[in-house]
Amino acid sequence: MRFLVQKFGGTSLVTQELRDLVVGRIFAAADEGFAPVVVVSAIGRAGEPYATDTLINFALSINRDLPAREMDMLMSCGEIISGVAMVNTLQRMGRQAVLLTGAQAGIITDGNHNDARIIRVDPKNIIKHAEQGKIVVVAGFQGTSETGEITTLGRGGSDTTASALGVALNAECIDIYTDVEGIMTADPRIVEDARILDTVTYNEICQLAHEGAKVIHPRAVEIAMQKNIPIRVRSTFTDAPGTLVTSHHEVYGTIDITRDRVASGVTHIAGVTQLKIHVKDLTVEDPALRIFRALALADISIDFINVSPELIMLTVKDEVAQKAVAVLENLGIYPMVRSNCAKVSTVGAGMTGVPGVMARIVQALTEEGVEILQSSDSHTTIWVLVEKVNMNKAIRALHRKFELGHSCKTQS
Structure with a gap:
């Protein structure tokens, strides 16, 4: 069978009118000869009656110490509700359909409640129903542990469900509808001429997602990449082709001029605090080891790490900065603290081995009077830390410098 996995986010399922539109996407796939496997998220967003955050807030209004096991049982309900609505809509339109929970779909996870990882997928139940001519709807975001406990996959978990099923079924493609x-090349609320990317590589979208772009969860991309199954990020509401995520930039009829592009996008994370520690001023032994071990034991996630014999720099989220400083001060280490920063990332598979990329970044920011507080790089990404007040200016300057906008694309 030719499987196509279609994942629909909660905003695509809020009303019956929207669900009818979703059914049109499913029928179109079936008419093309695919066996659609439909993954659904919970309906709506916080405040709407069946949204996951609404269910959580209801439970916490009774007692804020709800155990993680019971929280998973509650959070799994939102996707089941939307799945029932989807199956009922399909049947109303004359198609056989069946809803499977994550467990019934064969998604086996570890026992880490609220943020479980998928261990394996046994798709035999999905295949059985598909062979019977049914459209299979799967509740996203959930699975079952080896001991039969309901688990959830963390934020963005429905994307992860879709990719895991795509790999297990050897699907021809995974469509993420949103x-x-x-x-996009940047947040359109910040950059007016940001445009839709026709194609990106797995590595590029992983970096974009890790560094602030919220269209798809990076874990989902990493799973699909294992079997080189293409992902398409598309809109439920228009017929636009969307963005193809694959191992390389595809060619569509004409020569793909984006093959030699240095950057694919500029993204950002706000709400960052920089901690700077001058090693020569310390009297403690093995300061780097003591710093990183203490922060790890305090369960504080750190980012943007630079270590040298003279200086240690790292960043934490603003909301845990006070805790991080207290941990370090308990060691007799008093960092310089700079809050209200932002991490701005220039991402592109084409920058690997290309000289002068950092020079262009420095030039773009210098021309706008934006000070670089810290920088780092990988094969596909260069990060800079700036004051949050300069974040939007930095994003626009880098987007313009690497000619990522509509007007630059047209001129190319």
């Missing part, structure tokens, strides 16, 4: 038309 409320945007694809992956």
Whole structure:
């Protein structure tokens, strides 16, 4: 069978009118000869009656110490509700359909409640129903542990469900339907001429997602990449082709001029605090080891790490900065603290081995009077830390410098 996995976000399922539109996408796939496997998220967003956050807030209004096991049982309900609505809509339109929970779909996870990892997928139940001519709807975001406990996959978990099923079924493609038309070169609320990318590589979208782009969860991309199964990020509401995520930039009829592009997008994470420690001023032994071990034991996630014999720099989220400083001060280490920063990332598979990329970044920011507080790089990404007040200016300057906008694309 030719499987196509279609994942629909909660904003695509809020009303019956929207669900009818979703059914049109499913029928179109079936008419093309695919056996659609439909993954659904919980309906709506916080405040709407069946949204996951609404269910959580209801439970916490009774007692804020709800155990993680019971929290998973509660959070799994939102996707089941939307799945029932989806199956009922399909049947109303004359198609046989069946809803499977994560457990019934064969998604086996570890026992880490609220943020479980998928261990394996046994798709035999999905295949059985598909062979009977039914459209299979799977509740996203959930699975079952080896001991039969309900587990959830963390934020963005329905994307992860879709990719795991795509790999297990050897699907021809995984379609992620959302409320945007694809992956953009920057946040359009910041950059007016940001445009939809036709294609990105797995590595590029992983970096974009890790560094602030929220269209798809990076874990989902990493899973699909294992079997080189293409992902398409598309809009439920328009017929736009969306963005194709694959191992290389595809060619569509004409020569793909994006093959030699240095950067694919500029993204950002706000709400960052920089901690700077001058090693020569310390009297403690093995300061780097003591610093990183203490922060790890305090369960504080750190980012943007630079270590040298003279200086240690790292960043934490603003909301845990006070805790991080207290941990370090308990060791007799008093960091310089700079809050209200932002991490701005320039991402592109084409920058690997290309000289002068950092020079262009420095030039772009210098021309706008934006001070670089810290920087780092990988094969596909260069990060800079700036003051949050300069974040939007930095994003626009880098987007313009690497000619990522509509007007630059047209001129190319």
